Amino acid sequence: MKTYSISDVAKELNLTVYTLRYYDKEGLLPFVERTDSGRRLFKENDIEALKVIECLKSTGMPIKEIKSFIDWCGDGDATLQQRYNMFIERKATVEAQLAELNKTMEVIEHKCWYYKTALEAGTEDIHKDDKIEV
Amino acid sequence: MKTYSISDVAKELNLTVYTLRYYDKEGLLPFVERTDSGRRLFKENDIEALKVIECLKSTGMPIKEIKSFIDWCGDGDATLQQRYNMFIERKATVEAQLAELNKTMEVIEHKCWYYKTALEAGTEDIHKDDKIEV
DNA sequence: TTAATCCTTAGAGTTAACTCTAGGTCAAGC
DNA sequence: GCTTGACCTAGAGTTAACTCTAAGGATTAA
Structure with a gap:
């Protein structure tokens, strides 16, 4: 081997x-x-x-x-249930992480648009009336 | 205010x-x-x-x-390009993270199935010939 | 007006997950 | 046979991001 x-x-x-x-x-x-x-x-x-x-x-x-x-x-077969439970829990965790990361992606994409348009206008002022800014 | x-x-x-x-x-x-x-x-x-x-x-x-x-x-409008670049970079990072997390999810789901079936059989032995195990 | 509760700073302590160093053993190539 | 490089352990050091403590000032509620 x-x-x-x-x-x-x-x-x-x-x-x-x-x-x-x-x-x-x-x-x-x-x-x-x-x-x-x-x-x-x-x-x-x-x-x-x-x-x-x-x-x-x-x-x-x-x-x-x-x-x-x-x-x-x-520890063998005696712990199959614990191991199963653990992976079910992990699955829920990863689902939550995916949901969060997708929300993050939306904000990032909004910011890409925000700066792309600002760059085209030459100034950030065109977004003066937007809801979200930094 | x-x-x-x-x-x-x-x-x-x-x-x-x-x-x-x-x-x-x-x-x-x-x-x-x-x-x-x-x-x-x-x-x-x-x-x-x-x-x-x-x-x-x-x-x-x-x-x-x-x-x-x-x-x-x-620093104002002089840094619009840097900020735009940063968010484009962030977007790529998040895309990679999403890809990785989806791969992780596949493994986790496989493990859920692995332990569900093992649990039903009462033993992990039913997977003796599988490719991936721990 | 006084006690409780909030705020401040500077700086020390914590935690997880490495990351490296020192001092030594072992194995492969010339 | 000897050098080079990979391996070993114990334990110290690093890093980021908090997290808390101490000592003190301000605000609020009874």
Whole structure:
């Protein structure tokens, strides 16, 4: 079975070796094995797990909570319900983030228009009577 | 013209008074006036400006960069191009964030399905041959 | 008029997530 | 066999964005 060094994995996932060691220190990578001399040996599956960790991180989940999930994974079928609940919760979080980001996009697009027209007019004064300005 | 105290504004925008004073200290609120005794006096327009600041913050823009924008606003029409460029850049950033968040959502939804079916089966083993697991 | 409540500043403390350094071990290439 | 570079740990340092404390002045309500 193919294995990867810590710097291989760092390159593959666009992380630093520091970050990977930090994750390990925080208990996110209990499944990563070691060589006899103590070097980390990543397997394909470990990289997939790290992708899930990165996915959870991108939802804004703090590392301590991700650790709970990783711990549950090690506990087997008894924790299936917790893990399911966690992903349902994450789904709601991401839905809220998408809604918020879409609202943000609307404001940004309004501002693009605001400055485009101001630029064409040579002055911001053309928006003097608008509702929103800065 | 109606004015607001710092705690009025904090309530309205779901921020703390600490945060508002911190923004002021960082130079984000040069337009906020003071009473004779030195208390901050927010106007309707200042609250609108703070909403734009919150919008920029929600795109991940650091406070120092938001300060540049606020400074440009104080410099008048000479900086219209910079401000326009900034919002075009922000738009691209948010588009990328939306794309990433949608990808994240796909993974989360897959995991919801993964654990829903595992839960129904009583064991994770039914996914033994899947491509992605943790 | 006096107590409670709000405001002020300066500056210290907190937190998360890295990021790096020091000092050492190990492995691969010449 | 020796050098170079990758790896290891422990622990210190960094950064952004707050968050709070202390000490004191102003405003409001009874």
